[in-house]
Amino acid sequence: MSEFDVTAAGGGNQIMAEPEFSFDDAAGDKLLKVENLSVDFPTDDGVVHAVRDVSFTLGAGEVLGVVGESGSGKSVSSMAIMGLLPKTANIGGSIKFKGRELVGLDYKQMQPVRGNGVAMIFQDPMTSLNPVYTVGWQLAEAYQAHHNVSKKAAWAKAVESLELVGIPQPDRRASQYPHEFSGGMRQRAMIAMAIINDPDVIIADEPTTALDVTVQAQILDTLLRIRDETSAGIMIITHDLGVVAGMVDRVQVMYGGTVVEQGTVDEVFEAQRMPYTVGLLGSIPNPQLLGKRLTPIKGAPPSLMNLPQGCSFTPRCPLAIEECRETEPALLETDRPGHFARCHRSAYLATLEHPQRLFAHEEIGVVENPASLTMANPDIPVAEDLGTVEARLHEEESSTS
Numbered sequence: 086m087s088e089f090d091v092t093a094a095g096g097g098n099q100i101m102a103e104p105e106f107s108f109d110d111a112a113g114d115k116l117l118k119v120e121n122l123s124v125d126f127p128t129d130d131g132v133v134h135a136v137r138d139v140s141f142t143l144g145a146g147e148v149l150g151v152v153g154e155s156g157s158g159k160s161v162s163s164m165a166i167m168g169l170l171p172k173t174a175n176i177g178g179s180i181k182f183k184g185r186e187l188v189g190l191d192y193k194q195m196q197p198v199r200g201n202g203v204a205m206i207f208q209d210p211m212t213s214l215n216p217v218y219t220v221g222w223q224l225a226e227a228y229q230a231h232h233n234v235s236k237k238a239a240w241a242k243a244v245e246s247l248e249l250v251g252i253p254q255p256d257r258r259a260s261q262y263p264h265e266f267s268g269g270m271r272q273r274a275m276i277a278m279a280i281i282n283d284p285d286v287i288i289a290d291e292p293t294t295a296l297d298v299t300v301q302a303q304i305l306d307t308l309l310r311i312r313d314e315t316s317a318g319i320m321i322i323t324h325d326l327g328v329v330a331g332m333v334d335r336v337q338v339m340y341g342g343t344v345v346e347q348g349t350v351d352e353v354f355e356a357q358r359m360p361y362t363v364g365l366l367g368s369i370p371n372p373q374l375l376g377k378r379l380t381p382i383k384g385a386p387p388s389l390m391n392l393p394q395g396c397s398f399t400p401r402c403p404l405a406i407e408e409c410r411e412t413e414p415a416l417l418e419t420d421r422p423g424h425f426a427r428c429h430r431s432a433y434l435a436t437l438e439h440p441q442r443l444f445a446h447e448e449i450g451v452v453e454n455p456a457s458l459t460m461a462n463p464d465i466p467v468a469e470d471l472g473t474v475e476a477r478l479h480e481e482e483s484s485t486s
């Protein structure tokens with residue numbers, strides 16, 4: 086595919102002057118290649134466009150962070166990869182695992198891929214672990230589903246996996262029931278379940294949300310250790326940009342069911358090229374800023390049933406112009422190589438010295454308990470118009486220079 090292939094990232098009939106996201110940019114053979122994925126759910130009230138035009142790759146040993154607010158399409162994308170969406174879902178585009186097309190496979194055809202090829206760690210271990218069987222029994226069962234081995238060998242493998250995820254006394258713990266495990270240990274058991282069949286890809290959907298900060302860090306460390314030991318490609322889905330810092334190689338920011346910014350984690354943290362990512366960064370708790378004020382993104386995410394005509398972030402975007410209301414931008418490479426943004430204003434954003442000030446006009450209080458803060462606050466009215474924002478930025482930039 087050419088760098089300038091206008092059909093690659095759903096740019097419609099637009100003629101692109103800049104390179105779009107292209108798999109040519111991703112070096113090497115990728116385990117997972119998702120191209121122009123879309124998922125619609127027909128409902129009585131209308132069609133929910135849950136995922137639109139999502140493309141990304143994941144290679145062996147890579148860690149990809151998928152970040153976005155609730156309802157941005159993160160989980161639906163991963164359920165599509167796992168073949169776990171309801172039959173009513175209309176899936177478009179392509180999901181290739183080791184070159185094999187997964188879109189169109191039925192539940193049974195997906196069975197050998199699931200667990201063995203791609204495994205998933207869910208948010209809430211209590212809904213995934215069966216309370217009436219011991220943890221070891223469940224792990225052994227998962228192993229036997231893909232390997233023709235004796236019960237004894239499967240049990241030994243279960244104990245080995247518990248050890249690998251850092252559970253002390255794995256022999257004894259294997260004979261216990263899920264309720265005898267702490268929250269962090271249950272999440273480790275889920276990771277053990279995911280890795281027992283040595284998958285090539287692990288999808289972790291909000292793996293640390295329900296855990297306290299120290300245990301969160303331990304679980305993330307465990308995932309990185311598993312990556313080092315098994316070379317699995319890992320996709321971490323989270324609403325918290327803070328979780329991906331220092332953990333992932335690349336980040337994909339989702340908004341309104343589509344990818345709005347994509348790049349290496351350093352790039353995205355250092356030089357955002359889409360105002361939504363700027364807003365996300367300003368609204369996450371930052372340990373270095375404890376005691377300082379956080380700023381929320383005003384307004385609410387779009388209804389996926391009635392998406393606006395242009396960029397779906399327009400109603401909340403302090404930089405929106407007429408073009409943003411009229412045409413949805415394509416995911417294009419920005420001024421920084423390998424860094425993509427779906428934004429008409431990314432070039433302008435690149436010129437701002439203090440982009441965080443775009444969202445600095447509403448403060449929601451001193452951060453005492455960062456975990457209690459949500460990113461979007463629908464009760465706060467929508468942003469100032471562009472003229473006011475630009476005048477304010479100009480004034481602020483000149484007062485600090």
Ligand SMILES: Nc1ncnc2c1ncn2[C@@H]1O[C@H](COP(=O)(O)OP(=O)(O)OP(=O)(O)O)[C@@H](O)[C@H]1O
Nearest residue numbers: 126133135154155156157158159160161162324389
């Ligand atoms: N079976 C379904 N039928 C109709 N709509 C659905 C279905 N499953 C998901 N959706 C909708 O798809 C959209 C995307 O959901 P998704 O769960 O992927 O969001 P998310 O970004 O993972 O959010 P969260 O962080 O809350 O899990 C939501 O608006 C959701 O209501």
